[in-house]
Amino acid sequence: xxxxxxxxTAGPVRPRKRFDYSEPAExxxxxxxxxxxxxxxxxxxxxxxxxxxxxELPAQSLVxxxxxxxxxxxxxxxxxALYSQDGYPLARR
Numbered sequence: 001x002x003x004x005x006x007x008x009t010a011g012p013v014r015p016r017k018r019f020d021y022s023e024p025a026e027x028x029x030x031x032x033x034x035x036x037x038x039x040x041x042x043x044x045x046x047x048x049x050x051x052x053x054x055x056e057l058p059a060q061s062l063v064x065x066x067x068x069x070x071x072x073x074x075x076x077x078x079x080x081a082l083y084s085q086d087g088y089p090l091a092r093r
Contacts, residue, residue, distance in 0.1 A: 019082055021089050023069050025049035029057070030064030046082075047090050054083045055093050 025046040029039040043049040046069045053065050053076075067074045074082070082088065 019046070019085070019087070020069075021045060021047040021050075021082075021087070026068045027053060028066045028068070029061060030066075047088065050079055050083050050088070051090050053079050 022045050025043045025048070027041045027043065027049050029041075031038060041049075041052065043052065046067070049067050049069075053062060053067065057065065062076045062079070065076050065079060067079055083092070
């Protein structure tokens with residue numbers, strides 16, 4: 001069973017200089033209005049997780065998203081930055 005991420009005050013880890021978009025990733029979506037406080041999805045690559053977060057989720061939901069890659073956490077600002085980098089490997093909408 002997967003545990004919910006800690007959304008505490010420790011804060012997310014900022015993107016490293018070289019980010020590996022091919023690493024597996026987990027996405028947690030905070031849903032305070034729901035009985036299930038969060039939703040969870042696992043992706044084969046961080047690139048797919050980033051694309052899902054930016055292109056598939058409603059814009060207002062992105063604020064409650066945390067992506068975890070190799071034990072490093074990335075918040076919505078980090079996810080947007082990774083999506084806009086030149087090294088992002090997937091086609092953008």
